Every structure is written in structure tokens, then in C-alpha cells.
Amino acid sequence: ALNTNKIYIIPALVNKETSSVARSDIDKAYLLAKTFAEPPQPPKDVDEKHYEMIEDDIRFKVAISKSLELNDNFIGVSDTHQSNITKEEVIEAMRHLSPYKAQGPDNIHNQRLKNGGNAMIESLVFLFGWSFRMGYIPIAWKKANIVPIPKPDRDHSQCKNHRPIALLSSVGKLMERIITRRLMWWIPIMA
Structure with missing residues (x-):
């Protein structure tokens, strides 16, 4: 848990691309935002077939769910979770x-x-x-x-x-x- 009574001052930050130092709050905020916004890299050993199987399974379950909701004999799971x-x-x-x-x-x-x-x-x-x-x-x-x-x-x-x-x-x-x-x-x- 964070100590909410303690104020943390961000020190000067080094820009790894330009080797310049960000000292003002605005420059530090820009550098941190740029760092945090970098998109994550995809895993190197992605098993595409595995992901396709998961997506197919999800599509199948969604289709069954929709067909059950359209069935007049289906009793109310959708009614309860959508009430x-x-x-x-x-x-x-x-x-x-x-x-x-x-x-x-x-x-x-x-x-x-x-x-x-x-x-x-x-x-x-x-x-x-x-x-x-x-x-x-x-x-x-x-x-x-x-x-x-x-x-x-x-x-x-x-x-x-x-x-x-x-x-x-x-x-x-x-x-x-x-x-x-x-x-x-x-x-x-x-x-």
C-alpha cells in the first residue's frame, strides 16, 4: 500500500533517446507519458492456431447464447443478468x-x-x-x-x-x- 502522507517528487529524468535531462514538471510528464504509452511488443512465440481455436470457441458460445435467448422455451438467464x-x-x-x-x-x-x-x-x-x-x-x-x-x-x-x-x-x-x-x-x- 502506498503511503498517502508522503509526497514523492520525481527527480530529473534522462531521455534515453537524446540523452538530455528533463528537469521541469512538464518535460518530466511528457517523457513519462511517452514511456508509458509505448505499445507492448507481441510475444515472439505466438501460437496463431491456439488463438484461432479460442476465437472459434467464443464465437460458438455466443451463437448458442443468442439462439437460446431467441427460444421461447428458454427461461430467463438473460432476463436476470439484464434486469x-x-x-x-x-x-x-x-x-x-x-x-x-x-x-x-x-x-x-x-x-x-x-x-x-x-x-x-x-x-x-x-x-x-x-x-x-x-x-x-x-x-x-x-x-x-x-x-x-x-x-x-x-x-x-x-x-x-x-x-x-x-x-x-x-x-x-x-x-x-x-x-x-x-x-x-x-x-x-x-x-
Whole structure:
């Protein structure tokens, strides 16, 4: 766990391409962003047939799932996992919110959600229900603040020795928890 009382000042960073040193916060942020945004390299020993088999299996299971949902005799798995989000689901998800997690770009802290009372819960039920029914995730829930965390016992003047941590919207994470719980119930039934 991070020590939230400690302020970490990022030291001057060395640009590995130009060997120049980034000293200003803006230059350091640019260098870290460039390092964190580099696309991962594909594995050298990729077994294409294995991935094709997995994709075929997924397509097959999706097709079966759709045909079952169209069948009039099929009883309600789809009804249950697609039903409205309930007050109980929101309350249960809120129980797991940590008051020690940092807020994301929306500046809504977990503690604010927990202390909002019944009005907050009812508002979240409405918001999550609307989002779920429309199949729309608000853009604000997809944004993140990326915070560089130094890897222990490393040279912190090197960008690669910092780990990017994404601080996401607490509201978005709350809805994700509800959807994840539904999927964890639904997936074994459909497997």
C-alpha cells in the first residue's frame, strides 16, 4: 500500500533517446507519458492456431447464447443478468469501496459516495440503470489520471523505473463492480 502522507517528487529524468535531462514538471510528464504509452511488443512465440481455436470457441458460445435467448422455451438467464440495477446491488457494491483510494479525474472520492446517504444511492441506481439500459458508458468514467509510482530500489532518473497507476472514476468503478458481480454469476451458467 502506498503511503498517502508522503509526497514523492520525481527527480530529473534522462531521455534515453537524446540523452538530455528533463528537469521541469512538464518535460518530466511528457517523457513519462511517452514511456508509458509505448505499445507492448507481441510475444515472439505466438501460437496463431491456439488463438484461432479460442476465437472459434467464443464465437460458438455466443451463437448458442443468442439462439437460446431467441427460444421461447428458454427461461430467463438473460432476463436476470439484464434486469434493472437495484438499490441492493448499489448498497452491496458501496460496502466494498475503500476510503483510502485516491479519486480519479472527476474528483469524486469514495468517502463522498459512502456518505451520500439514500439520495446518493437512489441517484446512482437511476444513473447506473440508465447507463446499463442504453449500453452507454459516460466518457468521464473512461478517463484516468496516470500517476507515476517509483519502483523500489531502482534508479528513479530512468522513466522505465516508474510504474504507471491509473486513477479512475470512483462512480465508474462502482458500476463496474456491479456488472462484474453479475457476470461472475452468469458466466458459469453459460459455460
